[in-house]
Amino acid sequence: MSIRTRITLGEPHPHLGPLISSYQDNCTTPEETRIVEQHLRECEGCQNFYAGLQQMRGVITELPGQLPDLEQMREEFRRINARAIYPAELKKAVQKRSKISDYLGQDAADADSAAADSEPKASTKPKRRN
Amino acid sequence: MWESDNQFNCEALRRQDALEFERLYYAYAPALRLYLTRLCGDKEAASDLVQETFVKAFKALPQTRPDLKPRPWLYKIATNTAHSSARLLRWKRILPFGDNTSERPDPTSFENCYAETEMVEHALAAIKPDYAAALLLHWREGFSLDELCQILGVSKENLKKRLYRAKKAFSAAYLKEAAIQEKGGA
Numbered sequence: 531m532s533i534r535t536r537i538t539l540g541e542p543h544p545h546l547g548p549l550i551s552s553y554q555d556n557c558t559t560p561e562e563t564r565i566v567e568q569h570l571r572e573c574e575g576c577q578n579f580y581a582g583l584q585q586m587r588g589v590i591t592e593l594p595g596q597l598p599d600l601e602q603m604r605e606e607f608r609r610i611n612a613r614a615i616y617p618a619e620l621k622k623a624v625q626k627r628s629k630i631s632d633y634l635g636q637d638a639a640d641a642d643s644a645a646a647d648s649e650p651k652a653s654t655k656p657k658r659r660n
Numbered sequence: 661m662w663e664s665d666n667q668f669n670c671e672a673l674r675r676q677d678a679l680e681f682e683r684l685y686y687a688y689a690p691a692l693r694l695y696l697t698r699l700c701g702d703k704e705a706a707s708d709l710v711q712e713t714f715v716k717a718f719k720a721l722p723q724t725r726p727d728l729k730p731r732p733w734l735y736k737i738a739t740n741t742a743h744s745s746a747r748l749l750r751w752k753r754i755l756p757f758g759d760n761t762s763e764r765p766d767p768t769s770f771e772n773c774y775a776e777t778e779m780v781e782h783a784l785a786a787i788k789p790d791y792a793a794a795l796l797l798h799w800r801e802g803f804s805l806d807e808l809c810q811i812l813g814v815s816k817e818n819l820k821k822r823l824y825r826a827k828k829a830f831s832a833a834y835l836k837e838a839a840i841q842e843k844g845g846a
Binding site for chain 2: 537538539547548551552555556557582583586587589590591593594595596597598602603606607609610611613614615618619
């Protein structure tokens with residue numbers, strides 16, 4: 531495979547280099563845009579610099595993607611699961627169980643209390659006999 | 661092209677719903693792996709970083725805002741994780757091109773002549789991670805400047821300066837790579 535692009539930035543006018551870079555990224559004010567565009571029309575060195583920046587953007591933008599390795603992803607997700615998801619799920623389950631236990635505990639106490647209320651209270655006083 | 665953030669149920673994600681998180685992982689992990697590989701120039705380190713990124717992300721989900729945008733948020737975690745790792749391991753200083761230096765093709769062989777992609781990737785791995793991250797996120801991953809400011813945690817003015825320096829650094833590294841290739845091919 532051979533190289534099809536060579537990036538040569540060239541040297542811009544020192545005070546205009548950052549401005550030309552911002553112009554490329556569309557983050558100049560209208561006044562700055564006017565200055566840069568006018569300068570680029572007149573200065574060959576800065577034209578080369580700008581062309582180099584555009585080539586650079588091209589080669590980085592066009593970096594190829596990659597097909598996912600599903601086997602590797604499954605293994606990786608298994609590790610993430612073990613390190614983060616499973617402990618969180620376990621914590622949630624423990625909290626839920628604790629809430630249920632609390633609820634059941636309260637319920638049992640309420641039931642005991644209700645049962646106690648329904649039973650006739652044993653009097654400590656001996657009944658008077660007529 | 662990346663998945664749209666709109667396809668995810670952010671409420672479920674913020675509740676740490678395991679199934680929704682698994683969908684998020686399968687949607688973004690491949691692109692993140694490639695981004696991190698190019699950032700650190702090391703495939704194995706990138707795999708560890710992907711895992712670390714998703715572990716951190718899952719743990720941080722309950723603290724995220726309701727208007728969570730998963731993609732830039734994941735890239736922010738990935739970038740910060742890579743930077744912490746670079747500071748700890750200093751792989752940039754020890755191995756200028758990551759641990760794949762030994763795997764580089766023999767430049768003297770015509771068949772193994774550097775491809776442009778490899779030159780670009782080597783140049784990216786050779787520059788400061790801050791610079792490589794800015795260029796990759798902006799141009800390769802297509803984030804807007806506002807999103808870049810959020811991901812990198814810098815103001816717009818600082819971002820402009822960083823991008824300019826990154827471009828200069830990349831150009832120098834790329835030319836160095838080209839010189840190595842020419843020397844090998846001569």
